[in-house]
Amino acid sequence: MEKSIFERLIKEVPKTELHLHIEGSLEPDLMWKLAEKNHVALPYQNIDEIKKAYNFSNLQEFLDVYYQGASVLCDEDDFFELMWQYLLVCKQQNIVHTEIMFDPQTHTHRGVGFEVFMTGFAKAIKKANEELGISVFLIMCFLRHLSEQDAMETLKQAEPFYNMITAIGLDSSELNNPPEKFKRVFAEAKELGFKCVAHAGEEGPAQYVWQAIRSLSVDRIDHGVRSIEDAKLIAYLKHHQIPMTVCPLSNVRLCVFDDMKQHNILALLEEGLLVTVNADDPSYFGGYLNENFTAMFTSLRLSKAELVQLIKNGFEGSFLSKAQIQKWTRQIDDIAASI
Numbered sequence: 001m002e003k004s005i006f007e008r009l010i011k012e013v014p015k016t017e018l019h020l021h022i023e024g025s026l027e028p029d030l031m032w033k034l035a036e037k038n039h040v041a042l043p044y045q046n047i048d049e050i051k052k053a054y055n056f057s058n059l060q061e062f063l064d065v066y067y068q069g070a071s072v073l074c075d076e077d078d079f080f081e082l083m084w085q086y087l088l089v090c091k092q093q094n095i096v097h098t099e100i101m102f103d104p105q106t107h108t109h110r111g112v113g114f115e116v117f118m119t120g121f122a123k124a125i126k127k128a129n130e131e132l133g134i135s136v137f138l139i140m141c142f143l144r145h146l147s148e149q150d151a152m153e154t155l156k157q158a159e160p161f162y163n164m165i166t167a168i169g170l171d172s173s174e175l176n177n178p179p180e181k182f183k184r185v186f187a188e189a190k191e192l193g194f195k196c197v198a199h200a201g202e203e204g205p206a207q208y209v210w211q212a213i214r215s216l217s218v219d220r221i222d223h224g225v226r227s228i229e230d231a232k233l234i235a236y237l238k239h240h241q242i243p244m245t246v247c248p249l250s251n252v253r254l255c256v257f258d259d260m261k262q263h264n265i266l267a268l269l270e271e272g273l274l275v276t277v278n279a280d281d282p283s284y285f286g287g288y289l290n291e292n293f294t295a296m297f298t299s300l301r302l303s304k305a306e307l308v309q310l311i312k313n314g315f316e317g318s319f320l321s322k323a324q325i326q327k328w329t330r331q332i333d334d335i336a337a338s339i
């Protein structure tokens, strides 16, 4: 595919994002601004030092910086600003629907309650619906390095805001925190009518993907790239068309793959899996959605058909209604045919 064709497609075709942690979209400038406003002491002297601190080499080192960054988010306006900044990027990048993850325990554990962040998020989401024409679903994630009991309490605390939440997720340190640990809380969430997703098969083995499917009954796998180590799992994912939210730049940044040329996303697509492209924690991993597509175009010889399929998969794998999915995929086909 010629570069000019790629650039037009990325610009003109409507897209989704299904794996985006809102706390991971906190840019160094906003972190600095909010730290000053809220008098939060950071171990950095200036914005450049924050940028240097993003030079981590594995998931745990990243998480340490990430949780520290989240400490600058204190009041409703801060959470509004965080969400609004990301939604403005969605507008720039032609993302028309996004399913955003948030980590309540990162905030409740430091004394910031649900009513603070949910109210801030709600205002930004309403503004985006009205002014930018973007639809937003929220995914409430549990931190898997904490106990299931803690997750259960978090699910209860969220009760006044259930109507704002579409799905429950599982994130943070994967190794030694298998999906099985959260079996009961996910069963409870399903019972309440929530969709379920879980990070699995990123740093953890293919076995964790099986566990997410069998023990948590997930509707979607976040990452899942290590599924390729298990042929039976690949066949299962293909047969059931379980969506996978792959995050190429994140995987390279956290050394799941040595470099983008080694990434297996196109191999997974070739197998017939419902893989999608997403940014994960864009301010920490070197780019938003379009930068992920650009890195794939540069390093993986992405074809036009593959690009269009990946974008359509983003709608197929979303929690939008069948009618909405059909409307968007038809529109994608029409635009792609004209480019």
Ligand SMILES: [Zn+2]
Pocket (backbone or CB within 6 Å): 019, 021, 171, 199, 222, 280, 281
């Ligand atoms: Zn993630």
